[in-house]
Amino acid sequence: xxxxxxxxxxxxxxxxxxxxxxxxxxxxxxxxxxxxxxxxxxxxxxxxxxxxxxxxxxxxxxxxxxxxxxxxxxxxxxxxxxxxxxxxxxxxxxxxxxxxxxxxxxxxxxxxxxxxxxxxxxxxxxxxxxxxxxxxxxxxxxxxxxxxxxxxxxxxxxxxxxxxxxxxxxxxxxxxxxxxxxxxxxxxxxxxxxxxxxxxxxxxxxxxxxxxxxxxxxxxxxxxxxxxxxxxxxxxxxxxxxxxxxxxxxxxxxxxxxxxxxxxxxxxxxxxxxxxxxxxxxxxxxxxxxxxxxxxxxxxxxxxxxxxxxxxxxxxxxxxxxxxxxxxxxxxxxxxxxxxxxxxxxxxxxxxxxxxxxxxxxxxxxxxxxxxxxxxxxxxxxxxxxxxxxxxxxxxxxxxxxxxxxxxxxxxxxxxxxxxxxxxxxxxxxxxxxxxxxxxxxxxxxxxxxxxxxxxxxxxxxxxxxxxxxxxxxxxxxxxxxxxxx
Amino acid sequence: xxxxxxxxxxxxxxxxxxxxxxxxxxxxxxxxxxxxxxxxxxxxxxxxxxxxxxxxxxxxxxxxxxxxxxxxxxxxxxxxxxxxxxxxxxxxxxxxxxxxxxxxxxxxxxxxxxxxxxxxxxxxxxxxxxxxxxxxxxxxxxxxxxxxxxxxxxxxxxxxxxxxxxxxxxxxxxxxxxxxxxxxxxxxxxxxxxxxxxxxxxxxxxxxxxxxxxxxxxxxxxxxxxxxxxxxxxxxxxxxxxxxxxxxxxxxxxxxxxxxxxxxxxxxxxxxxxxxxxxxxxxxxxxxxxxxxxxxxxxxxxxxxxxxxxxxxxxxxxxxxxxxxxxxxxxxxxxxxxxxxxxxxxxxxxxxxxxxxxxxxxxxxxxxxxxxxxxxxxxxxxxxxxxxxxxxxxxxxxxxxxxxxxxxxxxxxxxxxxxxxxxxxxxxxxxxxxxxxxxxxxxxxxxxxxxxxxxxxxxxxxxxxxxxxxxxxxxxxxxxxxxx
Numbered sequence: 001x002x003x004x005x006x007x008x009x010x011x012x013x014x015x016x017x018x019x020x021x022x023x024x025x026x027x028x029x030x031x032x033x034x035x036x037x038x039x040x041x042x043x044x045x046x047x048x049x050x051x052x053x054x055x056x057x058x059x060x061x062x063x064x065x066x067x068x069x070x071x072x073x074x075x076x077x078x079x080x081x082x083x084x085x086x087x088x089x090x091x092x093x094x095x096x097x098x099x100x101x102x103x104x105x106x107x108x109x110x111x112x113x114x115x116x117x118x119x120x121x122x123x124x125x126x127x128x129x130x131x132x133x134x135x136x137x138x139x140x141x142x143x144x145x146x147x148x149x150x151x152x153x154x155x156x157x158x159x160x161x162x163x164x165x166x167x168x169x170x171x172x173x174x175x176x177x178x179x180x181x182x183x184x185x186x187x188x189x190x191x192x193x194x195x196x197x198x199x200x201x202x203x204x205x206x207x208x209x210x211x212x213x214x215x216x217x218x219x220x221x222x223x224x225x226x227x228x229x230x231x232x233x234x235x236x237x238x239x240x241x242x243x244x245x246x247x248x249x250x251x252x253x254x255x256x257x258x259x260x261x262x263x264x265x266x267x268x269x270x271x272x273x274x275x276x277x278x279x280x281x282x283x284x285x286x287x288x289x290x291x292x293x294x295x296x297x298x299x300x301x302x303x304x305x306x307x308x309x310x311x312x313x314x315x316x317x318x319x320x321x322x323x324x325x326x327x328x329x330x331x332x333x334x335x336x337x338x339x340x341x342x343x344x345x346x347x348x349x350x351x352x353x354x355x356x357x358x359x360x361x362x363x364x365x366x367x368x369x370x371x372x373x374x375x376x377x378x379x380x381x382x383x384x385x386x387x388x389x390x391x392x393x394x395x396x397x398x399x400x401x402x403x404x405x406x407x408x409x410x411x412x413x414x415x416x417x418x419x420x421x422x423x424x425x426x427x428x429x430x431x432x433x434x435x436x437x438x439x440x441x442x443x444x445x446x447x448x449x450x451x452x453x454x455x456x457x458x459x460x461x462x463x464x465x466x467x468x469x470x471x472x473x474x475x476x477x478x479x480x481x482x483x484x485x486x
Numbered sequence: 487x488x489x490x491x492x493x494x495x496x497x498x499x500x501x502x503x504x505x506x507x508x509x510x511x512x513x514x515x516x517x518x519x520x521x522x523x524x525x526x527x528x529x530x531x532x533x534x535x536x537x538x539x540x541x542x543x544x545x546x547x548x549x550x551x552x553x554x555x556x557x558x559x560x561x562x563x564x565x566x567x568x569x570x571x572x573x574x575x576x577x578x579x580x581x582x583x584x585x586x587x588x589x590x591x592x593x594x595x596x597x598x599x600x601x602x603x604x605x606x607x608x609x610x611x612x613x614x615x616x617x618x619x620x621x622x623x624x625x626x627x628x629x630x631x632x633x634x635x636x637x638x639x640x641x642x643x644x645x646x647x648x649x650x651x652x653x654x655x656x657x658x659x660x661x662x663x664x665x666x667x668x669x670x671x672x673x674x675x676x677x678x679x680x681x682x683x684x685x686x687x688x689x690x691x692x693x694x695x696x697x698x699x700x701x702x703x704x705x706x707x708x709x710x711x712x713x714x715x716x717x718x719x720x721x722x723x724x725x726x727x728x729x730x731x732x733x734x735x736x737x738x739x740x741x742x743x744x745x746x747x748x749x750x751x752x753x754x755x756x757x758x759x760x761x762x763x764x765x766x767x768x769x770x771x772x773x774x775x776x777x778x779x780x781x782x783x784x785x786x787x788x789x790x791x792x793x794x795x796x797x798x799x800x801x802x803x804x805x806x807x808x809x810x811x812x813x814x815x816x817x818x819x820x821x822x823x824x825x826x827x828x829x830x831x832x833x834x835x836x837x838x839x840x841x842x843x844x845x846x847x848x849x850x851x852x853x854x855x856x857x858x859x860x861x862x863x864x865x866x867x868x869x870x871x872x873x874x875x876x877x878x879x880x881x882x883x884x885x886x887x888x889x890x891x892x893x894x895x896x897x898x899x900x901x902x903x904x905x906x907x908x909x910x911x912x913x914x915x916x917x918x919x920x921x922x923x924x925x926x927x928x929x930x931x932x933x934x935x936x937x938x939x940x941x942x943x944x945x946x947x948x949x950x951x952x953x954x955x956x957x958x959x960x961x962x963x964x965x966x967x968x969x970x
Binding site: 079080086088093096098099100102197198199200201202204205206232233234235236312313315316318319320322324325326336340360363364365368372 | 525528529530531532533534535536537564566568570573574575576628755757758759762763764765
């Protein structure tokens, strides 16, 4: 069963080939067998999953099952799930059982999908390798010595290994697209405001966005249709109709204008990655698309601007973890200051502390204008770069990451880790959608092609990605690891 | 040296919305601790704020009432600091782009003179919870019921020059917000709280002195006392060769003094930045016009009308218009009896006295405006005299009767205006008081006017208070003078 895509599984459930209970038990068994080596889950909610599956099967028997009813999924451990530990990959929230569901979770529940559990992640979504988790690093199923990418590394690895057909991730600077690329799956970061952030533990509020991670663009189209839409509980979610993302998948691409940002093919790009991406572009040409070079002149300011804005917001968002009401609290605090400092010193990991310090500094009196205000100005320029480019072309294409998955422990210096996100980060600053699709292998590790569109162009991105997946089979390739388990 | 006091006020007004500014939890006062705090108020991971439109409307109404510019675009910022009763580690406020821009308020001083106090701006923000330091044996309890209650912080310019002006300003703000119905204005429950900025400077000097900010001044009376203390402290300090340091001080009403809380060096760096979870508030002209159309008549307009159209004194007009409830009660009394001066006298005199004695608000007055108006009518049409009127008032207050007429009938208080009956009583009194009559006749004419009071008293007594005093007076004079 695990070799099927979500779309195929939905069809099989519908035709009665197997029940949701059987399917769910199958994946739970795979998790039990394989995840000891991957560490992709923080919590597995087997009992609850089987109960949900039964409900879905009953609904199907009664003729009330929606298209995704009974499909098992996993949720990055950043989505609040009622009655289930929601740790955000942090010791700080190791004891936190969310008393409510995120909107995304509510919508998935309403669609009848099954949650198998909560996936591993970089602590508070801060990282590009999943090595910053309190629960230990996740391994890349393509090569257990490689990282799966981050921060949604657990979701990416679990899908790639066939432990779950699809998973939910979040993307603040590339956290869906980069791990999707590293693990050879398809990951979509929607337009900022397309999916409600309510119940998603905030890292950087103006950049965070949830999206699906699955085997194919078609799978992502099904899932985005469920989770997208305006939410009265998130003021930044946009009141705009949700199109039928599946319906548009088969539109022909003849006449599609593709732009290749020259800044995305410069120094630091691995030649094998570049080769795979250029091959992919050729496939598009064969499908009738035209290709031209474009420029996004402010690209090199994206990482500095991001590392001002995101930590600034994070420093404030993470102030609520103070040991007073929930989360980690130090033993025997001698006074209030001791309670604060020890609870936070013990509860947060190194990278989180680093970003809190950066953000606290850049917001402080005397530095605010030089850092925060300037970074916001840069952000507008970056956004404008994309809008200008989309005047001339329909979509932009390039690598999702400058290299394939690197080895665990390879990047000790935080700045070299930050540079991993060079092609993904500007997308969050601009608020536009992006998708990463498997486009080959480099040294046995997957390469991701990133496709970008203008605001709310998800249907177009999914169409463009799907057509590529009709013409190639990179997305169907699996790591040998996945085949080791029945 | 002659010193001049310079005062500016920051008034925090709790807005009377049903739910909180960013969540659906109730704002009702006095519930069990932490029963009115939802996930958003607790700052749980993942929650997001959603702005309460009613709070925006109330802020705009206040802005319109003080002739302020309303910002087309206002923005919420985060004010970051750690405190146990501040669940998110930041307070959502408006630092850079407040909703209400510059405006002004007219205050009336005790001598009836008026002064314009400028308002710098007013902004929306959320209240924090409460720390409870008693009952927890070395620990602090946190009650988050108040967390997220909407506040409008009204910041004045440093335009006040005395404690009396500051108190008058605070009263003016109080009456505007209660008129608008945007706050209950209950200072005892913390619905209105006040921080006072005070400095002194030599008279004639242009530059401001260094100011101290006094926190927690939560009654009209405390404002005056805190300023009086602080001004004296600053002047003494300077005259002794010292200088005032910029600091935050706390007013202690029990000891009637202010104490240093923290100096400027110890002040927090709040790291304000725009809240990324909330969109800018964009208001269009149609919305403002709609709210403008709903504004009630405001205290200043009422005061002017009471003075110019109803002929009340400046003092009466000011006192009565200060409270919307009192003003409306007065207007109802007036429309019943038709005499504004009498209505004002009764509302401010007999009624206010009785309400104060029993610690009742005018909204809870046991005697209705209609009853009081009718009572006044009976005085005006000479059905009863003033003394009887007080008796009727008391009876109505105590619920002994539905209307003034009913009480008058039941108690037989109808004024005796029958000349024959009054003359008979006068004759009897003259006959019973030969000594006083003789004295009257022997007195100088100018002293007789005074002496007649004795006879009036006797006649009124004989009539059990129901005789018309003017009539008694006139007839007595005739009869006594006939004996000369």
